[in-house]
Amino acid sequence: MNDLKNPLSPHLQIYRWHISSLLSISHRIAGVINLLALISIFFWVLTLSFGEDNYNLFLLAINSFFGKFVLIGFTWSMSFHLLSGIRHLFWDLGYGFEIKTANISGIIVIVFSFVSTIIFWLLARGFI
């Protein structure tokens, strides 16, 4: 499509973001982050098999501020991807294509991804 002489009209640079487009790209990014999360779970098991010292080092890493941030981030990305995936399943059944419905379902996904992350950590830490 690129011509040597004729320019390409601007696209990403000028197009306004909608809730729907923002959620679509976030869904993909969350998918990639989930892959990293999965790899780090395998890594966790791996450090266990390498003996106590290695495992303690891993514990130290995830108990640091950065480690906690990453773990909470992983939880959010998992719940976001799951909820957004359910939204995609509804589309596959043929529901929720109206702009208004899609915006509402999008906002629900965003809000509940945070809510479920908070609930997950409260449960994990034994607060509830």
Added chain:
Amino acid sequence: MVQFNLPKNSKILKGNYFKNKTESSNIKIVHIYRWNPEKNENPREDTFEVDLNKCGNKVLDILNKIKNDLDSSLTFRKSCAHGVCGSCAMNVDGVNTLSCMKSHKDIKGELRIFPLPHLKVIKDLVVDLSILYKQYESIEPWLKTSKSKFQKNEINQSKESREKLDGLYECIMCACCSTSCPSYWWNGESYLGPAVLLQAYRWISDSRDEDKKERLKMVADKLKLYRCHTIMNCTSSCPKGLNPAKAIGSIKKMLATS
């Protein structure tokens, strides 16, 4: 291939400033994308001060006014000015629309007008849509029937069957939806895009057409159809209020259930 940045020859430079010469204080600042094929220069963004006291409500009125009063070299497509022909599709304030349907009073502050995104620019706001038209041709958008052309009666259609075409037949192929779709930006030559897929669905849904199976088979392709990831920019931008995302979803559902 996905390329997020504009190529070197497409980077937009700062353009000329056209000052308002009347004494009116009711001024709208309008930025417009310009590119002249006769000059060997990058595209630029010109700024116009437009007197709204003597201007209609639509964005197209602004463009006409600029062409008449400020810079006659401004180039854009237009014809009916009533949202029927689809010629004046462009990117207004970050969203694709027909400039003859969009009121500039809905846009607060400065107005930015660009050509339809991610296409070859021919001049100013005029873009090359030939790939889209070829794709449109590829879905064979005409009635296919085994009935002889010598048949004297029309092919009857029940009221219910006819209603299935509502929300599909109204499409005027202005290309607002297709050029709003990031998937179409990155895979414009293999993915059919929302406009053409909506048209494909229009013929699939037609009770008089006898080629439904073949039509479904033709679009059932990883690239042609399934590059749609329900981003829904198409539906948000359609100036006729149609829903290409839903039409594509219906094709996917038909294929999954047949």
